[in-house]
Amino acid sequence: MTMRGRFPDEFLLRFARSASGLAAVEFALIAPIMILLFFGVVEGSGALSASRKTLLASNTLADLVAQETQILKADLDDLFIGMEDVIDPRDIDVTFRVLSVSFDTADGKVKVDWSYDSTGAAPYPAGSEYAGALDVALFDDTSSLVIAETEYVYASPVSQKIIGPVTFEKAASRWPRRTARVRYCVAAGSCV
Numbered sequence: 001m002t003m004r005g006r007f008p009d010e011f012l013l014r015f016a017r018s019a020s021g022l023a024a025v026e027f028a029l030i031a032p033i034m035i036l037l038f039f040g041v042v043e044g045s046g047a048l049s050a051s052r053k054t055l056l057a058s059n060t061l062a063d064l065v066a067q068e069t070q071i072l073k074a075d076l077d078d079l080f081i082g083m084e085d086v087i088d089p090r091d092i093d094v095t096f097r098v099l100s101v102s103f104d105t106a107d108g109k110v111k112v113d114w115s116y117d118s119t120g121a122a123p124y125p126a127g128s129e130y131a132g133a134l135d136v137a138l139f140d141d142t143s144s145l146v147i148a149e150t151e152y153v154y155a156s157p158v159s160q161k162i163i164g165p166v167t168f169e170k171a172a173s174r175w176p177r178r179t180a181r182v183r184y185c186v187a188a189g190s191c192v
Helices: 002-017 022-066 073-087 157-162
Strands: 070-072 093-104 109-117 144-154 166-174 183-187
Touching: 022 073, 022 093, 022 144, 022 157, 022 166, 070 073, 073 093, 073 144, 073 183, 109 183
Parallel strands: 070 183
Antiparallel strands: 093 109, 093 144, 144 166
């Protein structure tokens, strides 16, 4: 009876003092956590960088358009190509929208003057109410704003397999610098 009573105590004591294979067991327990942390840091920094670049592209696009008195369709197409390279020089899934909005004093709403996007369409009909978040205190009777919106579908090789692509949407607005309203021209002489 005394042998049976001592066996578990001795076994546990011997097991606690044993150092053979301890490093392998510790590694087996810690390695998956460390691998997850590594990929989490890599993916997190990549996503943060993509988000920052999306905002940078929106700010740059709004600033460049706001410096003009009128902007040609061909110039916007060139700017869209340049902004793609700002975000990522590889082939990426990104959509840019540029629009001019002004305050309609008759109904107290912000209305779209013109819009154009990187697919060649007009995402917001002229005269429609702009649904984006803008403070009407930014406007007076004659002013307008240039707004650039960027939508970037970020998909890294690792995150695409685990959570799928992540969409970043950023917008930036600027007052026109050289005129009350930047005009959009399909071609020289045919401006809105």
